[in-house]
Amino acid sequence: MSSTPEKPGKNSVQRSGRAKPVWAEGLRRMYDEVVDEQLPDDFVALLKKLDKSGDSQ
Amino acid sequence: MTASNIPKNYDFRTEMTGVLPHLRAFARGLCGRPDYADDLVQETMLKAWAARDSFQPGTSMRSWTFVILRNVYLSEARRNRFRGDYDPDLAEKLLSQPAGQEDGLHMGDLRAAMMRLSPERREALLLVGAGGFSYEEAADIAQCAVGTMKSRVARARRSLEDMLGDEGEKGGRSKSRAVSHTEMLADLDKVASL
Numbered sequence: 001m002s003s004t005p006e007k008p009g010k011n012s013v014q015r016s017g018r019a020k021p022v023w024a025e026g027l028r029r030m031y032d033e034v035v036d037e038q039l040p041d042d043f044v045a046l047l048k049k050l051d052k053s054g055d056s057q
Numbered sequence: 058m059t060a061s062n063i064p065k066n067y068d069f070r071t072e073m074t075g076v077l078p079h080l081r082a083f084a085r086g087l088c089g090r091p092d093y094a095d096d097l098v099q100e101t102m103l104k105a106w107a108a109r110d111s112f113q114p115g116t117s118m119r120s121w122t123f124v125i126l127r128n129v130y131l132s133e134a135r136r137n138r139f140r141g142d143y144d145p146d147l148a149e150k151l152l153s154q155p156a157g158q159e160d161g162l163h164m165g166d167l168r169a170a171m172m173r174l175s176p177e178r179r180e181a182l183l184l185v186g187a188g189g190f191s192y193e194e195a196a197d198i199a200q201c202a203v204g205t206m207k208s209r210v211a212r213a214r215r216s217l218e219d220m221l222g223d224e225g226e227k228g229g230r231s232k233s234r235a236v237s238h239t240e241m242l243a244d245l246d247k248v249a250s251l
Binding site for chain 1: 070074077078079081082085086095098099102103106134147162164167170171183186187188189217218221231
């Protein structure tokens, strides 16, 4: 798959600044609201579990 | 152990952790249900972790994991059709929150409209409109031609504008908002009485 490099952990997304209808703003907000949420505990727990199961060198 | 082309300090886990918020946002947009979306993302994390050797550092972790999430979502949808209890209006009710009222577009209306789009168009709009992917990147993720992605986005936009009417275009009209909510509540009553 061809894909472009992206900085890890970067939560904001670059978008074109061209004027768009109101719903387009709403759509971005819908997405960004979830992005800005704190990661639920079970995700943190799963990450720890993966760490232990993986190559722990 | 064996030498590989993965840099020594490369931390897959850190990079995957960085894109988790995006995976959650994409998943929630796809299926419309926060709880189910998080299940999808956790399944995606497990699959991504298992396949981590095939990820090429320096390429987009977000694109790579989105492909996995998409596949998880599609196979789940095929297998049990959201456990048979999916309903757009019910989903909208669950997600409804008093956000965005100041600019005239009710977020609940937008969510409901999104869930009424076909899955392909919803996905296209999520990737390009919400996620900020280019058409090329989005086509890559959805495994379709760039032209197909462009036409899906265009059609999705038109459908959305039709459904949202003046609200979606100019932002304002509490009347149509009130109507759509009345209709939504009526639909919910129907669902509840089944």
